[in-house]
Amino acid sequence: MRIAFFGGVYNNYLALQAAIEDARRRDTQGMYCLGDLGAFGPYPDRVCEMIREHEIDCVQGNYDHSIGNDLQDCQCGYTDPRDNYFAQISYEYTYENTNDDHKRWMRKLDKEIRFERYGARFLLCHGSPRKTNEFLWESTTSTHFLNKLAEDFQADLILGTHTGVHWHRELQGGRRFVNVGVLGRPENDGRSNVWYAIVDVKEAIGGAAATPLFQVEFVPVQYDYQRLAGEMRAEKLPEEFVQTTLTGWWTTCLEVLPAKERRRGKY
Numbered sequence: 001m002r003i004a005f006f007g008g009v010y011n012n013y014l015a016l017q018a019a020i021e022d023a024r025r026r027d028t029q030g031m032y033c034l035g036d037l038g039a040f041g042p043y044p045d046r047v048c049e050m051i052r053e054h055e056i057d058c059v060q061g062n063y064d065h066s067i068g069n070d071l072q073d074c075q076c077g078y079t080d081p082r083d084n085y086f087a088q089i090s091y092e093y094t095y096e097n098t099n100d101d102h103k104r105w106m107r108k109l110d111k112e113i114r115f116e117r118y119g120a121r122f123l124l125c126h127g128s129p130r131k132t133n134e135f136l137w138e139s140t141t142s143t144h145f146l147n148k149l150a151e152d153f154q155a156d157l158i159l160g161t162h163t164g165v166h167w168h169r170e171l172q173g174g175r176r177f178v179n180v181g182v183l184g185r186p187e188n189d190g191r192s193n194v195w196y197a198i199v200d201v202k203e204a205i206g207g208a209a210a211t212p213l214f215q216v217e218f219v220p221v222q223y224d225y226q227r228l229a230g231e232m233r234a235e236k237l238p239e240e241f242v243q244t245t246l247t248g249w250w251t252t253c254l255e256v257l258p259a260k261e262r263r264r265g266k267y
Contacts, residue, residue: 003198007180010037013047014228049102063091074091086253128160150177158176160177164253
């Protein structure tokens with residue numbers, strides 16, 4: 001069974017549309033979104049409409065919780081003033097341009113989704129199973145910690161997003177942790193594409209007691225990023241956001257990056 005997982009859409013309805021079409025071409029049997037529908041891009045209602053129209057089950061991200069509950073900020077988890085400055089601009093734009101029906105829908109989203117396939121226990125969250133806005137970075141998150149998360153939360157496959165950068169790690173007993181990446185903006189690598197993940201889970205030979213087999217594939221998504229940039233400018237969103245869309249290099253929300261991840265970028 002092949003399942004598609006979308007992270008952090010950030011109002012990028014063009015990338016979401018392209019990802020849905022791509023996942024269908026790859027014969028996936030299910031699609032899930034791991035939250036943060038808003039932020040960064042233009043026209044928040046378009047993403048909500050698309051998720052609901054295609055009946056894609058969605059985890060409640062920190063953005064969705066804040067928008068749905070009329071909070072004052074995005075609860076993004078930043079500590080640096082510059083990160084928070086741009087996050088607040090993004091949040092206020094998204095909040096003001098999301099209609100009340102979508103806000104009520106966001107309020108009711110679950111903070112986690114669990115299901116089983118071939119005996120494999122899936123746990124879908126936003127940041128981590130223990131905290132919605134927790135940043136789990138590849139360079140600073142230990143395998144020991146991830147093993148403990150899988151054991152404590154009784155999951156064979158934990159999938160999250162929130163950091164904006166995709167990665168995965170094999171754990172004890174064939175378990176996996178997967179950060180599925182985001183559709184909302186490029187990965188600070190100088191390329192315009194965005195990413196989602198497909199998990200192929202197969203029943204292992206040996207009966208019910210055997211460990212299921214996982215194959216994780218990260219899929220690059222090409223979309224009309226120049227159109228998105230033009231719409232961002234038309235909506236008077238910060239030029240820093242527009243430049244990230246056009247160039248693939250992050251210009252904001254940089255201070256939260258660990259040293260190894262930041263060295264990969266331009267700034």
